[in-house]
Amino acid sequence: MIPSPWTRRLVVAASLWALLALRAAVAGSAQTAAPPGADSTVWSGVYSAEQAKRGEASANRSCAKCHNADLTGGQDGPSLVGRETLDAWSTLTLGELFDRIKTTMPADAPQTLSAQETADILAYVLSLNRCPPGEKDLPSDAAALGRVRITSHPDPRQDVCEARSSDERSRSNIPAP
Numbered sequence: 107m108i109p110s111p112w113t114r115r116l117v118v119a120a121s122l123w124a125l126l127a128l129r130a131a132v133a134g135s136a137q138t139a140a141p142p143g144a145d146s147t148v149w150s151g152v153y154s155a156e157q158a159k160r161g162e163a164s165a166n167r168s169c170a171k172c173h174n175a176d177l178t179g180g181q182d183g184p185s186l187v188g189r190e191t192l193d194a195w196s197t198l199t200l201g202e203l204f205d206r207i208k209t210t211m212p213a214d215a216p217q218t219l220s221a222q223e224t225a226d227i228l229a230y231v232l233s234l235n236r237c238p239p240g241e242k243d244l245p246s247d248a249a250a251l252g253r254v255r256i257t258s259h260p261d262p263r264q265d266v267c268e269a270r271s272s273d274e275r276s277r278s279n280i281p282a283p
């Protein structure tokens with residue numbers, strides 16, 4: 107449907123991936139110790155489980171019809187979950203993703219989400235991507251979110267998407283394809 111920007115982003119992500127993985131490995135312990143929001147990554151526990159829960163309700167209302175119930179992508183919208191998605195986003199901060207969602211989504215009614223709803227949905231997207239929750243909510247302003255970088259999964263052996271779908275299947279008894 108929209109091949110060229112996607113392809114470009116994937117190429118950029120692929121070339122940066124090795125560097126990011128290395129940086130994440132080197133900086134891993136320091137990031138865990140940093141307070142939420144202070145130059146952290148999506149792997150530092152930057153949202154709360156309660157916030158993700160609120161975001162799930164909003165996403166079901168506003169996003170699922172195009173991006174699918176678990177936001178893994180459907181006919182009308184790309185996946186927001188999984189290794190490829192995170193790789194493609196790994197040049198961004200959460201602030202940039204927040205702005206993107208806030209200004210362009212839902213595609214059929216842009217700019218109808220409040221800042222709080224957008225932050226909650228972002229928390230839900232992080233939970234779907236297996237980023238660990240922490241104590242505090244994600245802030246709902248782009249400047250603070252700009253200090254949180256999106257990086258690929260710190261453990262290259264773990265496929266965030268696979269883990270989620272097999273859990274989902276066993277919980278809801280959907281047979282494996």
Ligand code: HEC
Binds near residue numbers: 168191210214227
């Ligand atoms: C009417 C269908 C539709 C709805 C509803 C919708 N989206 Fe989208 N979304 C799209 C389409 C189509 C694209 C791809 C084109 C684009 O990037 O603008 C997209 C792209 C995106 C992207 C960028 C993906 C990437 O990798 O670049 C994000 C993030 C996103 N949507 C989040 C959301 C969220 C969050 C909601 C709910 C608040 C939502 N969308 C609701 C259709 C929709």
